[in-house]
Amino acid sequence: MEYNSKTYKNYETFKPQLESIGRYGYFFITAMVMIIAWGTYALYTQLSKGQVVTGMRDYVIWGIYDANFIFFIGISYAGALISGILHLLRVEWRHPILRMAETITVISTLIGPSYIFLSMGRLERVWHLFVYGRIQSPIVWDVIAISTYLIGSFIFLYLACVRDLAFMRDHPIGIGRWRNRIYKFMSANYRDTPKQRELLNQLIDLISIVIIPLAILVHSVLAWIFGMTLRPGWHSTIFAPYFVLAAVYSGTGVLILVMFVFRKIYHLEAVITKNHFNYLGILLMILGALYGYFTFSEYLTNWYGSVKWDMEVLYRLFDASTYWWWFFFSAFIGVLLPIGLIAMPRLRNINTIVFAALIAVTALWVKRYLIIIPTLETPLLPLHDLRPEFASYSPSWVEWSLTAMGIAIWLLLFFLFSKFLPIVPVVRVPVSEERDYFKLRKLARERILRRLISKTRKEKNVVVGIVILMILSSSLVCRAQDPVKSRLKLEFLNKSGTRMLTTKLTSKKDDQTIPLQGMQVSFFIQGEKDKVLLGKESTDEAGKATFTLPGKLDVPRNKEGKYSYSATYEGSKEFQPSESSTEIRDVFMKITFSQKDSSKLINLFAVEINQKGDSIPIEGSTVIFYVPRTFSSLKIGEQAVKSGHADLDFPVTLPGDSAGNLPVVAKFEDNDNYGSAEVSATMAWGKPLPPDVIIKRGLGDTNAPLWMVYTLIVLLSLVWFHFTYAIITIFRIRWLGNKALKEEQAQIGSK
Amino acid sequence: MKDNNSSRRKFLKLGLAAGATALIGGGGKVLSAVSNPGQASGETGEKVKLLSPDGTLVEVDKGHCHACPATGKEARQGIPNKKMVMVIDLARCRNARKCLEGCQSMHHLPPKIEWIKFFLLRDSKDTSPYWFPKPCFQCNNPPCVKVCPVGATFKRTDGIVLIDNDRCIGCKFCMAACPYSSRVFNWGSPDQEPLPADKKYSPETSWPQKVGTVGKCDFCPDMVRQGKLPSCVTSCPNGVYFYGDKNEDTVTNGTETVRFSEIVQQRAAYRYMEELGTEPGVYYLPPVNRLFDYKVGFQDLKPEEIQLYKKEANLSE
Structure with a gap:
């Protein structure tokens, strides 16, 4: 395989960078490792203590972790969109910056999602997403989209590296055998045979096409996490395109910064020229203008419509005591300054463009912060929380440390990658093989601009609230241990013929009635001479004890036709004894139902039993009708009983069970003569209850709507078809290379 | 075992x-x-x-x-043929906060975890403020359930929205989605009485709460299964809360039992922020013919709390 002289010249520039790390390099690595170690400690703190160590609380549930997440996914656009589009448009100057852009994509897509994990309360349950995942949730869309995007951008980066890997394989460097082995393994036997070259070019074009819609989708889905909620400032239809634009804007900015840094440290002035900065600067300017347009449109619409909650978020953004200076920086400086610096040819030079990019990137990080926090600090219901950390957010040291850690890992990975492969492609594809569609006009002029320093810092009012947890009451002081009075209340209940005695045993403590549990209560009935013991029951946690009377009582009724019941509590060391009694006349009740014309009636028949045991129709007592319900009884009416009869309209409008069965109860309540006596009966005259409707598919159900399932399947199969094709083709290239090598060897052998 | x-x-x-x-x-x-x-x-x-x-x-x-309390799959289905609703009578509330105390003792929650919140709302500058206790609204179109990535929060046939603390991954998306700020997060250890060894965790009791997961008012389905009223209902001294089964058309506050359809129709009940389309399962009776002046509600509050409430309700005095 042959390489032209330009390739060798390129390689000479990078060889020293690949072979040694250098003093500054070691210093840099040490610094980054120290930051990462510190971040690991912060991570350990968070994992062991929970998210209580962050500044996030119930209202501001997401913080800078999520801002970082959007930020990193945003800058990943550098590779996907910029390099994808530049490649497809065959822009001539793209070659030196392609690899940087693609590396930004891969590394950022690795770092970004880890912030989502940090923002999760239960990191160890991540696998639940795969076991229980619901595709109705935008978070699941995100998981699918970002993982696909990561694989796609990795393939994209790899394809663009194959030629260089092959070159490195053919020109082993001095240090490290393992590196040469990796080069050999990863170069996929690429020998630049015509067939291999054709396949590789085709693959790069294909993946560039696939990666662009994928990238757009990734950031749209990210925006929809916010857009799908009903929150002011988030629930916006332009959120997806707005996020996409913001992402390209910041991605371009980061690319310019990366170019600048590598140009400086690796002395790449000959490769990365002023023109590269100019071209990307102009792109940055255009994107800035578009981004500004979206920002203006979003806030103008909110302000003009002046819905209460939208306005509350706007007040926060425009109030100097809250977010105005941050907002000013991100929406005004961050847009107007880059545009102004780049638009004017007199001001435009490498330094100003880099400065503009720096401003744009910082402003966009602030923008992400301003998307998340002010909205969360403005709940729809007023925020009445005395705890200052609940009312407003400020990141804790843990969050800052982990943010620093993410940036450190990003920088370190980038640095290490640039030590592994030349950061600028060494092997160039001859221009003649590609078609050029597009050329940007050359623009150049250098001037120096005064440095602008703009420091904005938000001061927050810290309200200190002291929460008193316990007030010890003086009543806890012990007093003399005299037995306390107890109180027993006996009630009689006749339930459809079953007679019961119920008691409630209570005592008073500090003016509060407390039930006495586990106490023995004895039940008696008055015999001819003495009290006869019926039985003993112990009280439950409500202080109640119930005794069911036998069907037949072997004692005579008194003169009034009544039985005399009593209950006693014998007392203990702590409580004095108490007793209670009641006299009850037995009743017999029966409910029947009758229908006359259109009226449906409940008919009660009630008689009392006299001394001799004869039945006498009840006269005058009030009977109450109920319908029993889950928690209590619904009163449907009351009637005075006349010569043993009482009628009431059946409550036909009340729902019964699925067949319309509705139980009704007629009851004498705490009657002087009868105690509580009741009878119940059921009739199917209620409103039939329709069966539970179980919706199988929907946004809130276990299974997703079918259109969603189909959309997901179609999208994923489209993307994965291309990815699979790419992977298979890589193996084909490998096989073709092997074949070519064997033929070569055979030729040499035959000679 | x-x-x-x-x-x-x-x-x-x-x-x-x-x-x-x-x-x-x-x-x-x-x-x-x-x-x-x-x-x-x-x-x-x-x-x-x-x-x-x-x-x-x-x-x-x-x-x-x-x-x-049902566990496992059964806890996700709901009590058959029930549709739990709550009616809150704003005319009777004086911010006594006994409901919260009852809720906390019943769910074994420490004072720092509040599932019922209290607001002093004032609809416009010309109207009088009123106290507004707020449990979870158990929406019929719950935004929180829609967004849960793992189905840890779910809507049951009995109308109750529950959280499975064993499944929750703590992403807090449901908290962002809930427009009523009904959900709270266990940022640190909940400092709760531990579950007795012989009991099993059930989403119906919401006990124990677990660090890094979301909690909220659960409408006490375990109590419903025993035919008992939730603690907020029984501990309210003024009978503000009416709870019951819409399928029985009956709600009760423990002492009074009324027909649900009658009370919501006759007293012009409304659901808070109905316009959001969440279809809450909690109805409010407007604060007309009140039992208490709103100022009565200040008596147990700390001065800074009173100040905060007054500020939010735009009260000058």
Whole structure:
């Protein structure tokens, strides 16, 4: 395989960078490792203590972790969109910056999602997403989209590296055998045979096409996490395109910064020229203008419509005591300054463009912060929380440390990658093989601009609230241990013929009635001479004890036709004894139902039993009708009983069970003569209850709507078809290379 | 242990729901025991009355009562033929906050975890402020359930939205989605009384809360199964909360029992922020003919709290 002289010249520039790390390099690595170690400690703190160590609380549930997440996914656009589009448009100057852009994509897509994990309360349950995942949730869309995007951008980066890997394989460097082995393994036997070259070019074009819609989708889905909620400032239809634009804007900015840094440290002035900065600067300017347009449109619409909650978020953004200076920086400086610096040819030079990019990137990080926090600090219901950390957010040291850690890992990975492969492609594809569609006009002029320093810092009012947890009451002081009075209340209940005695045993403590549990209560009935013991029951946690009377009582009724019941509590060391009694006349009740014309009636028949045991129709007592319900009884009416009869309209409008069965109860309540006596009966005259409707598919159900399932399947199969094709083709290239090598060897052998 | 579990499972399969109303004989006959739960060990001999799904009262051994809150799949389905609703009478609320205390003691929550929140709302500058207690609204179109990536929060047939703390991954998306700020997060350890060893976690009791997961008012389905009212309802001194089954068209605050359709129609009930389309399961009765002046609600508050409330409600004095 042959390489032209330009390739060798390129390689000479990078060889020293690949072979040694250098003093500054070691210093840099040490610094980054120290930051990462510190971040690991912060991570350990968070994992062991929970998210209580962050500044996030119930209202501001997401913080800078999520801002970082959007930020990193945003800058990943550098590779996907910029390099994808530049490649497809065959822009001539793209070659030196392609690899940087693609590396930004891969590394950022690795770092970004880890912030989502940090923002999760239960990191160890991540696998639940795969076991229980619901595709109705935008978070699941995100998981699918970002993982696909990561694989796609990795393939994209790899394809663009194959030629260089092959070159490195053919020109082993001095240090490290393992590196040469990796080069050999990863170069996929690429020998630049015509067939291999054709396949590789085709693959790069294909993946560039696939990666662009994928990238757009990734950031749209990210925006929809916010857009799908009903929150002011988030629930916006332009959120997806707005996020996409913001992402390209910041991605371009980061690319310019990366170019600048590598140009400086690796002395790449000959490769990365002023023109590269100019071209990307102009792109940055255009994107800035578009981004500004979206920002203006979003806030103008909110302000003009002046819905209460939208306005509350706007007040926060425009109030100097809250977010105005941050907002000013991100929406005004961050847009107007880059545009102004780049638009004017007199001001435009490498330094100003880099400065503009720096401003744009910082402003966009602030923008992400301003998307998340002010909205969360403005709940729809007023925020009445005395705890200052609940009312407003400020990141804790843990969050800052982990943010620093993410940036450190990003920088370190980038640095290490640039030590592994030349950061600028060494092997160039001859221009003649590609078609050029597009050329940007050359623009150049250098001037120096005064440095602008703009420091904005938000001061927050810290309200200190002291929460008193316990007030010890003086009543806890012990007093003399005299037995306390107890109180027993006996009630009689006749339930459809079953007679019961119920008691409630209570005592008073500090003016509060407390039930006495586990106490023995004895039940008696008055015999001819003495009290006869019926039985003993112990009280439950409500202080109640119930005794069911036998069907037949072997004692005579008194003169009034009544039985005399009593209950006693014998007392203990702590409580004095108490007793209670009641006299009850037995009743017999029966409910029947009758229908006359259109009226449906409940008919009660009630008689009392006299001394001799004869039945006498009840006269005058009030009977109450109920319908029993889950928690209590619904009163449907009351009637005075006349010569043993009482009628009431059946409550036909009340729902019964699925067949319309509705139980009704007629009851004498705490009657002087009868105690509580009741009878119940059921009739199917209620409103039939329709069966539970179980919706199988929907946004809130276990299974997703079918259109969603189909959309997901179609999208994923489209993307994965291309990815699979790419992977298979890589193996084909490998096989073709092997074949070519064997033929070569055979030729040499035959000679 | 295994035996214990399987018998509990069997018992669950009987589909026993709760309902020890029993006061008035209920809709059914009192059975002496359910088809032999007696085979299982751990009986206490005491009997508890429960309401079975078909509406009949059954009596089971108290030793099995830990099975009352449903677990697993059953907890995700809901109590059959029920639709729990709440009606909150704003005319009676004086910000006594006893409901919160009741809720906290019933759910074994420390004072820092508040599932019921209190607002002093004022609709416009010309109108008078009123106290507004807010549990979870158990929406019928719940935004929180839609966005949950793992189905850890779910809507049941009985209208209740629950959280499975064993499944929740703590992404907090449901909290972002809830427009009513009804959900709270366990940022650190919940500092809660631990669950007794013989009890199993159930989403119906929401006990124990777990660090890094979301919690909220759960409408006490375990109490419904026993036919008991939630603690917020019973501990309110003014009878503000009415709770009940919409399928029975009845709500009660423990002392008064009224028809749901009558009270919401006659007293012009409304659901908070109905315009969001969330279809809450909690209805508010407007604060007309109030029992208390709103200022009564300030009496137990700390000065800085009063200041905060006044500021939010635009009260100058």
